Amino acid sequence: MNQFIIHSSLDILEEAQWTTGGMYLKHIDTYPPAAAYITAFLTPSGARFLLLHQPPNLPSSTSTGSGLGSSSLLGTAGSTTRASSSSIAANPTSPQTEEAVRQFMNEVYESYVKTAMNPFYKQGMEIKSPVFRSRVTAAGKKWL
Numbered sequence: 001m002n003q004f005i006i007h008s009s010l011d012i013l014e015e016a017q018w019t020t021g022g023m024y025l026k027h028i029d030t031y032p033p034a035a036a037y038i039t040a041f042l043t044p045s046g047a048r049f050l051l052l053h054q055p056p057n058l059p060s061s062t063s064t065g066s067g068l069g070s071s072s073l074l075g076t077a078g079s080t081t082r083a084s085s086s087s088i089a090a091n092p093t094s095p096q097t098e099e100a101v102r103q104f105m106n107e108v109y110e111s112y113v114k115t116a117m118n119p120f121y122k123q124g125m126e127i128k129s130p131v132f133r134s135r136v137t138a139a140g141k142k143w144l
Contacts, residue, residue: 005031006050009038013050017042023109024102027093037093041105045116045123049108051101053144055091104143111135 009029016028029038034054041049091097115121115132127133 001034002036002052005034005036006038006052009040009050010048012038013040013042013048016040024105026098026102039101039105041109043109043112047112049105049112051105053101100143104139107139107143108136111139 008031012029013025016025023042023044025040025042027037028040030036031038036052036054039051039053041051043049111132112127115127115129116123121127
């Protein structure tokens with residue numbers, strides 16, 4: 001379901017990229033049935049990073065513990081559940097959350113640039129590097 005939610009927000013991202021001059025677009029979309037928030041980051045080369053995050057402790061009648069309270073990193077749902085009301089996931093639109101997500105996106109972008117500078121990487125290829133994946137995961141644990 002997460003892939004469909006992210007895919008549906010691409011149209012909103014297309015519209016938002018022309019109204020904002022920055023690379024970090026903050027919270028661009030909400031999917032109320034799953035209480036999901038989508039945050040976007042655009043690179044100068046046109047690559048798009050989308051983060052799907054959902055607040056914890058929300059009852060779900062359609063899921064069986066499938067990732068509420070987690071963020072989606074690299075297309076896979078994380079398995080971290082946050083129960084604290086002061087955690088970043090507890091209030092997805094707060095200034096602290098926005099800053100943490102911005103820092104996360106900046107770290108992912110930095111790792112992306114380092115990967116794209118690799119002479120064996122061709123623009124548009126899927127990034128299969130375990131180093132890139134581990135850096136994104138570490139940034140997620142650090143900031144989210």
